[in-house]
Amino acid sequence: MSGGVEILVRVADIEQATATVRRFTLAPLSGEPLPVYSAGAHVVVTMDDDGHRIRNPYSLISRAQDGSHYRIGVLKTPNSRGGSIYLHEKVCEGDELVITMPVNLFPIVRTGRKHVLVAGGIGVTPIYAMAEELRAASAPYEIHYAMRDASCGAFADELVEMHGDKVRLYRDDAQEVIRVDAILPHQPLGTHLYVCGPEGMIDAILAGGRKAGWPVENLHSERFLAPMGGAPFSVALAKAGITATVRSDQSLLEAIEEAGVDAPYLCRGGACGQCETRVISADGELIHNDHYLSDEEKASGAKIMTCVSRLKGRELVLDL
Amino acid sequence: MGIQFKQETFRDDYTFSNSPEAIRRFPFPFDRDEYMYSVNIEQHMPGPPKSYVEFPIDIDEHYVSEMRDRAIVLKEDPLRCQSLPHMLPAEWDLVELLMDSMSKHYPEHFQLTKDGDRWHWVNQPLGIDQTFTFGDTATLPCPPMEYITRQCQGDFALLDQRQDNLWMDAGIVTTQADWSLDFDIGMNFMEWHGPVPIAHDIGVFDRALKFLLNLQQGRPVRRLNWTMTINPRLDTSPENYHKWGQEKATVTPENVGDKVHLRVELQALWRLPRSNAIVFSIRAYLISMEELVTIPKWGRRFPRILKSLPEPIANYKGLSRYREMTIDWLSKYDDGQPTSPGFFPD
Numbered sequence A: 001m002s003g004g005v006e007i008l009v010r011v012a013d014i015e016q017a018t019a020t021v022r023r024f025t026l027a028p029l030s031g032e033p034l035p036v037y038s039a040g041a042h043v044v045v046t047m048d049d050d051g052h053r054i055r056n057p058y059s060l061i062s063r064a065q066d067g068s069h070y071r072i073g074v075l076k077t078p079n080s081r082g083g084s085i086y087l088h089e090k091v092c093e094g095d096e097l098v099i100t101m102p103v104n105l106f107p108i109v110r111t112g113r114k115h116v117l118v119a120g121g122i123g124v125t126p127i128y129a130m131a132e133e134l135r136a137a138s139a140p141y142e143i144h145y146a147m148r149d150a151s152c153g154a155f156a157d158e159l160v161e162m163h164g165d166k167v168r169l170y171r172d173d174a175q176e177v178i179r180v181d182a183i184l185p186h187q188p189l190g191t192h193l194y195v196c197g198p199e200g201m202i203d204a205i206l207a208g209g210r211k212a213g214w215p216v217e218n219l220h221s222e223r224f225l226a227p228m229g230g231a232p233f234s235v236a237l238a239k240a241g242i243t244a245t246v247r248s249d250q251s252l253l254e255a256i257e258e259a260g261v262d263a264p265y266l267c268r269g270g271a272c273g274q275c276e277t278r279v280i281s282a283d284g285e286l287i288h289n290d291h292y293l294s295d296e297e298k299a300s301g302a303k304i305m306t307c308v309s310r311l312k313g314r315e316l317v318l319d320l
Numbered sequence B: 001m002g003i004q005f006k007q008e009t010f011r012d013d014y015t016f017s018n019s020p021e022a023i024r025r026f027p028f029p030f031d032r033d034e035y036m037y038s039v040n041i042e043q044h045m046p047g048p049p050k051s052y053v054e055f056p057i058d059i060d061e062h063y064v065s066e067m068r069d070r071a072i073v074l075k076e077d078p079l080r081c082q083s084l085p086h087m088l089p090a091e092w093d094l095v096e097l098l099m100d101s102m103s104k105h106y107p108e109h110f111q112l113t114k115d116g117d118r119w120h121w122v123n124q125p126l127g128i129d130q131t132f133t134f135g136d137t138a139t140l141p142c143p144p145m146e147y148i149t150r151q152c153q154g155d156f157a158l159l160d161q162r163q164d165n166l167w168m169d170a171g172i173v174t175t176q177a178d179w180s181l182d183f184d185i186g187m188n189f190m191e192w193h194g195p196v197p198i199a200h201d202i203g204v205f206d207r208a209l210k211f212l213l214n215l216q217q218g219r220p221v222r223r224l225n226w227t228m229t230i231n232p233r234l235d236t237s238p239e240n241y242h243k244w245g246q247e248k249a250t251v252t253p254e255n256v257g258d259k260v261h262l263r264v265e266l267q268a269l270w271r272l273p274r275s276n277a278i279v280f281s282i283r284a285y286l287i288s289m290e291e292l293v294t295i296p297k298w299g300r301r302f303p304r305i306l307k308s309l310p311e312p313i314a315n316y317k318g319l320s321r322y323r324e325m326t327i328d329w330l331s332k333y334d335d336g337q338p339t340s341p342g343f344f345p346d
Ligand SMILES: Cc1cc2nc3c(=O)[nH]c(=O)nc-3n(C[C@H](O)[C@H](O)[C@H](O)COP(=O)(O)OP(=O)(O)OC[C@H]3O[C@@H](n4cnc5c(N)ncnc54)[C@H](O)[C@@H]3O)c2cc1C
Pocket: A042, A054, A056, A057, A058, A059, A060, A072, A073, A074, A075, A076, A077, A078, A079, A080, A081, A082, A083, A084, A085, A122, A125, A126, A222, A223, A224, A225, A226
């Protein structure tokens, strides 16, 4: 389980928040409270679309005080290969889904003196949670939220209700754009900025921050298009005489274990070196995701760390 | 049935000792006859019944006496417990982790009931009965980290994660192997590891840090570290070096078995939910040479470890002065037979 601990949830409620965004309320099947998380965290949702397994990360908007539910918000993505369309068109109230434990790659910096939150479109999901956490902690913050038009405003209405004049709204259809050069210069020293939204918007805000002389350590962003997992490939274990498939939602080590071979490991995170395995041949490119092998070793293609690394290609033959 | 807590001291008359059961469950840290620094991190999964890793937080027969020793240290030196203001959410995370774990795994000694944010905590061995509001510091007699770690064996450091690094921004450290929280507070992972020899050059800390930055909620990890201590003293701090440093000179060939102790730290790391901080627990276990050799495999292996230990590591661990004497004393337990792989007794 390289993806972490899994939690079974039931879709307790579906709300059409805007023309293109649905919000899902997820309740734990076990009845045990869902884990507490820090704002900015996401869960990976596993969906089973007629045997086709999809795993997408979605930011957590909120958690009920008593842990009885989480909320996520999902944009219906044009040209989708499946995940968001599946959630919009196939998932009904009462359906079951599998999620991972929360993971936070976009945390609030607690030493910050003030926090400027900037969201565009669906990028509002983690920002929504961060604003709530800052409000609860009585920390200084402000929110800038850009949306297409007033019909996109489900999140906007709630943000204004909860955060009052700390929120500034910008509407594309009214030619309102977030002006970095107007926001940044007047912030106190030690302010941190967090931006989540479309690629172009993130790039513009970050560039504006650097231009205004902000240290890069104070500029934070999350992009929703991070690559996840990898393509499936086949692995042949020469000594054991076994061939197995490494699915896209599985690590190489997990596939080897599933095939019944007791391969070495310790950390399962690419750090300890225990799972180092000799590559006999590789029909494709080795994708080294570990911190253990040196750059030269990685380039030589002679070894692979099975816990985190994989093959982009057809077949990998290992000395196992 | 429960644990029979011993009354013993870790200073002055040093009455500490291990029962035969405590010896068998001792976290012997060598799975082979040689030792070198490595990224020896593994998942903190439940181990065999009665072992030191049966539960995530290990409470043993020394609990009550260790907590008394901690109280003495804190009374003499309040700076052993420090927390920067932004670490308060992490402090509460730690309260939850420890109370949940202790009450779940040792229900005959600790009980926790929750009614929303109203929590009721009962610690029978220490005679504590406390009702408080989770998240409201004013409802506890002292700040949350200090409150709960005065009731849990092991030192604790709370690490804030930012700028792709970990920062030691809070902790309670009264049973340490010669390092100081007051000195390290506010430092980052590379800075506080500065004094360690060799490990930086072989990339141990780079890899360990990258691994820890990705540590996930619900998937704690652990490692073992070790050193040696003269007399069963928990507080071997730089602050009190004047008290214990000179005890190294009291080792003689006759008293090695009784005075020289192997000191092993079970270090576990959890990602904390509210704060996204990491807690690092350092749970120290002591065993005298006399006790160690009651396990024949350990008696054979440990002198071999000491003989082959690289000089810089021996110096760093501060054991050069009595290393030879200890090897001599132990050698009568090493018959030269091969040892089986792995940590556990045969
Ligand atoms: C940390 C994180 C948090 C996230 N949080 C949220 C959230 O809160 N809400 C939310 O709605 N989304 C969120 N996302 C995005 C989400 O995980 C999915 O990527 C999104 O829902 C689209 O998934 P999909 O399966 O529908 O589309 P996919 O099929 O994965 O397509 C995604 C995009 O790639 C393009 N694409 C599809 N196929 C191809 C192709 N063959 N070649 C080139 N481009 C292609 C599509 O045009 C589309 O824009 C988050 C992502 C990350 C990494």
